[in-house]
Amino acid sequence: MVVEGEWEPEPPKKVPEFPIGEIAPIIGKIGRGIVVIFVILIVFSILFGSIFVSVGAGEVGVKFNQFGGVEEDELGEGLHIVPPWVSVTKYSVRSETYTMSGVVNEGEVVGDDQIKALTTEGLTLGLDITVRYRLVPDSVSTVHQTLGTNYAEKIIRPTIRSSIREVVSSKTALQVYGEERELVAGEMLSNIAAALDSDGIIVEEVLVRNVVLPTKVAEAIEAKLQADQEAQRMIFVKQKEQLEAERKIIEANGIANSTIAQAYGEAEALRIINEQLAKNPDLINYKYIQMLQGQDIQTMLVPTDQGIILDASN
Structure with a gap:
């Protein structure tokens, strides 16, 4: 019996029951959804080309949009996903070389590709x-748009030949x-x-790498x-020899x-x-006695005009 005005505790709320058996179907639905997405991506790849693009080390990818042309932002190294209507052209941004040589199969062009220039x-x-x-x-997108993948033949080759001839014409x-070859190469580099x-x-x-002269000029x-x-x-x-002579003179x-000093x-x-x-004539006798000290003398000649210099009693 509840008296009016007294507090009555609320009945505990029931926690909705979530059957464990329904978790597996939900996970199954999520998994099926992911599979469907991948299937759709694969179908798009087959119909319109791969949407996965891998850009290797030392490369840059240039995107060409079928609806808007070349895009300015390049793709860096790694795996990228691009829309099916976008194609990607890869360019190397590593150091490359272009060689023109008279030796067959040494340069980019087969045969004698040596540069001829007038001095x-x-x-x-x-x-x-x-x-x-x-x-x-x-700037790879600009290169792709203005020159294309064959940019080396279109711009690098003619620029090299023209600049080399321009420099040589002033030498x-x-x-x-001769000895100024490195300086000439530096000027070619600047041009x-x-x-x-x-x-x-x-x-x-x-x-x-090599300079070929006319035979007579080379000999001269x-x-x-x-x-x-x-x-x-x-x-x-x-x-x-001059330094040696100066050394001997100094010596x-x-x-x-x-x-002279001696x-x-x-x-x-x-x-x-x-x-x-001159001040003390007996000094010479004193020096003479000093000289005789410590010597084994058995016979001594004494000048008669000098008198007795040794005291026999001592």
Whole structure:
């Protein structure tokens, strides 16, 4: 019996029962949904091309949208999912080389691909050139849109040939062939790099691997180089001999100065001794006695005019 006004506790709420047997069907539905999604993706891949794109190390992927053209944002390394209407073209952004050489199968073009260039003297030189370059990752989309995958043949090759000829035209054959070759290569690098910079291509190095001269010119240059080397050797020998002569002069002067100093010292010593003897004639007898001390003397000759210098009683 409940008295009016008294507090009556609320009956406990019933927790809705969730049959354990219904969990398995729910998980099954989720699993079936995931499978359906993958099936749909596979069907799209078969009908429209793969939507999974893997970009390898040192590569960049350029996206081409069928409805909007080339997209500016590139795909970095790794696995990507792209819509079926987007195709991806991969470009290497690692250091690449382009070689033009007179040796068959050494360069990018089969056969003699050596660059022929005229010097200031009007001589024709043959040059084997290797250029090391790479694409700027953020500019690959522009390269793809303006030049395409064959960009090396379209822009790099003609730029190299034009720049090399321009530099050589301001040089002598000896400058290109001789000791200034590295300086000439540096100038070629600057010209090629400036020409390709706006195309999203960085030029890292230009190697002048071989320079072919006309036979007579090559012989004349070799003779001149040998003559220069011999002249440099003779200058070195002359300088060495001159230094040796100077060393001997210095050494002789040192010996002479030492001898003079010694002579002055001995003369000064004699002068002092003579002064002391003049003041005290018996000093010589004293020095003589000092000299005899410690010596085993059996016979001694004494000048008669000197008197007795030893006291026989002692």
